[in-house]
Amino acid sequence: MNQNPRRRPLIQHVLGITASPMGRWILLVLGSLLLSYSFTLEQIPAAPLFAGVITAIAINSLGGLTYPRHFSRAGQSILGIAIGLMFTSAALSAISGHWLPILLVTAATLILSLISGVLFSRWAQIKASTGLLSMTAGGAAGITAIAQEYAADVGLVAIMQYLRVILVMVSLPLVVLFFFQDHHGSPADLSGKSIAVSWGGSLLLILLGGPMGVWLARKIHITAPYLLGPLLVTLLLSLLKISPTQAIPGPVLEGAYLLIGWQAGLQMSIHRLRQHFRLIPRALLIIVGLNLLCALLGIFLAHMVGVSDLDGYLATAPGALYAAVAVSMAAHGNVLFVLGVHLIRLLMMLLIMPPLAQRMLKTTGKP
Template identity: 30%
Template sequence: MTACIAGEAAESVVPASHLLVPLVVGFAAAISGLVAGKVPPSVNRGSQAVLGVMIGASLSPTALLQTATAAVPLTIVTALTLVLSLAAAALLAVVARLDHPTALLGMIAGGSAAAVACAEDVRADARLVAVMQYLRVALIAATAPVLVGWLLASPAPSGGSPPVNPPAWRLVTGPHQGAGLVLVVVIAFAGTIAAGRLRLPSAALLGPMLLAATLTMTGTTAGFAPSGALRSALLTVIGLDVGLRFTRSALSRMGRLLPLALACSVVVSVACAMLAWPLSRLVHIPLTDAYLATTPGGINAVIGTAAASNANIPLISSVQSLRLFCMVLLAPLLIRLLTRQGRPEEQAHGRSGRRPPT
């Protein structure tokens, strides 16, 4: 409860506050010895399932219509972003001697909360993943408003309207709260069971995500994406779970990793920003819109910046949501492929360094 209240209080000053603040609270409690143990596995998997519903429901027919005319350029940009993430992960794996799952989830562009949530399922170190992911989120949150302000020397409205935050009492989107909550529970449960039987990686996340996306894309149902207090609660659980995993030995390892992780985050962010110029020319949109659409993560900070600069919010949110969906779907599959192709001695080395002793 304390972590949730603290996250709510810091929402206006901290990016992704409902995940970062509980992470810090859990970290402080674990390091100080006030709390021993982790969030119960059933609670953690439940939060992953609800997060999967939220991600899947972000894709809708409206979102597709916003990006349909620029499908090819946007697909190329998304693919290049994935390649940049893989290159940064490969560098980290070699130089910092990280295992492939931790390096890839730490560097994957987009889906920070999802990357942290599914780390345990793919045998990655959730603590290192969280540090690398939110290092990039903080970098984007700090630089995006400055860069957009510089690009908008002569502001010209390009459409869009500021996002409206749902009231805290609304637990799902849409007016029918009861039906929406039932849908969230049913989709989370059915998606997890189906993904488990199909042996999908990160079943608790991917199953509900794919099922929710199918229902929204086909127009079968709408108005069930977690929002308000429910969204805050599930992000709090994920952040708290990661924070409680920290140990003093883990901190020592992170200190050595931090400079290289920061350098990789800067390079990936700059490279993605450079993709904005050709995208702007090909799709005939303002450079500011293209830049905000191609930033590697930090979707909340990006949408806030878009609203403040009067950018095309529907286009930007659609592109970011589609890339988020692709990254979350592909990351576990790529990890499984890399792990299978790795030599036995490399995998043994990764397992020995994946979890610092507790």
């Protein structure tokens, strides 16, 4: 009886299509869509991105795929445009009178992320750039998207970023229930101001604004040009109120999340994932410590600007922007203040952390 020394996984015998790259692409797309739908039902923010990471890890374990670079660049550009459109005048006006304390607290959060990243890289004995980007508090999708440009382990960065996001998401309602259950704030008026989504305007931004942003970013030597160039151009258009759309259509943004998720997941496999399990307890300890320190900063910010402790806590939560805004709305908090602080920190993180990772890369001499 002849035994095949290669003994393929059972799923390859059942489905057959996974034997070819085309078949694995089909399985990657269908699996990501199904898993994304399941995550969406569970109300997980950026569900397609998380689904893309998990499905790509499974596909990579079946044989892997060559991922075109322009896919991830397109995803970065669309994500940058979507982030830029979030900077509405209403959200920024809610924090306009408190620029100094907000910038100070944001800078403190940045420093805490830097310290956490250095500590994690040394404790876990991983690349300095990987440790720094893994512990960056805020902008998980953007940080994951640009990690490869700084010789970081994209798969590990994605795992640690979403480990942090999940921890924040799970802890937010529990903290509100046990520590802020008597909170009664003045709800921000978001009604009557529906977001105008234009498919034509979005297409114009993606096809013209995106490439223009990338070109400008390269001209002035901005790091991560495919994400930050379109982001800054769209931010300017949004603040000048001349943007052809107020938001990117949901399916387009979800497609960008998938592209970024696939980029991260296809660099990881089940075997490599098992190797990284030893890092999870250490990462959890650092993430919990970071969350507690950010909570203290939030309460400090609340007392400095005269908002509730809950608003301060939600505004400085290290990540899970959509979850923090949703909790703020449910608790009748100052939603625009929470959103505004998150956006300011998101912009600072995406502008400052990549150059820091690059500088650390040159200083240590280790990619």
